[in-house]
Amino acid sequence: MANVLVVAELSEDGKLKKSTLSAITFARQALPVVGGALNIVVLGASTAEAAAELAGFGAAKIIAVEDPSLAHYTAEHYAPTVAAAAQGSSLVVATATSFGKDLLPRVAARLGAAYAGDCSGVSAEGGKLLYKRPMFAGNASGYCTLETTVQVATARQSEFSPAEPSGGSSPVEKLAKAAVGAAAARVEFVGLEAVKSARPDLGDAKVVVSGGRGLKEKFFEVMEPLADAVGAAIGASRAAVDAGYAPGDFQVGQTGKIVAPQLYIAVGISGAIQHIAGMKSSKVIVAINKDAEAPIFQIADYGLVADMFQAVPALTAELKKRHG
Secondary structure: OOOEEEEOOEOOOOOEOOHHHHHHHHHHHHHHHHOOOEEEEEEEOOOHHHHHHHHHHOOOEEEEEEOHHHOOOOHHHHHHHHHHHOOOOOEEEEEOOHHHHHHHHHHHHHHOOEEEEEEOEEEEEOOEEEEEEEEOOOOEEEEEOOOOOOEEEEEOHHHOOOOOOOOOOOOEEEEOOOOOOHHHHHOOOOOOOOOOOOOOOOOOOOEEEEEOHHHHHHHHHHHHHHHHHHOOEEEEOHHHHHOOOOOHHHEEOOOOEOOOOOEEEEEOOOOOHHHHOOOOOOOEEEEEEOOOOOHHHHOOOEEEEOOHHHHHHHHHHHHHHHHO
């Protein structure tokens, strides 16, 4: 039977990542063409909480794979198990996060499937799935069809709204053991070095404030109070990251994270095409830059030509008065 399988992404503590909901939206749009049922697979050392949360999204079943070897993500351990869970599916989908981009091409190779990555749309053409993919830093779109019996795709999170619960409760089918591949024996999870923050995750935040290279050593001195005032995640341009003013996890853009918050505030960011590719789907864009000719103003809903070292503290102070 032709089915669609969504691969859920979990955090290190076993909680469902909101990015998975964009993959469910993608899968729902593709299902009328593929036919069959929508299923979701969730992997980890403990999956009960995530499986219970996913049960309300209308899947025919939740496939829960629990195994100690899946406690921490490595593609070599996950790929064989996802490929095994995908038997009987015609389309396998995940969100195009670092997790999805790393895992699904390997799953496609195991399934002998064609792969469409970072899709910004999916539709029907001649009874086939037509995948829309951004090109040239998002300035153009390309369309492709895949000719293999099984197809694999990742969905760009910023282009697919998070799925809403559809009611009901999907049955959970437990698989007690992960599939084992030869590569898994050669790979061991050693540890994870991650930036810990009380602020929202950059990919899921409703408000993002991003800073550019011009902030220099005052990057956090300027950006943190603003982020605190609006409950925002902090992002950065690639130039700011390359210069060492912000960590790599903060990078927004074509080679960083793709975001689409309700509000995006760009501070001292000129608007290089690579950066714009990562945030132009934001609902409202505010730009603060002393250069009136900066390209960022071409896509901004609101722009302020001013010295950011004066404007941002003044804006932060006013926001604190109104929301304090």
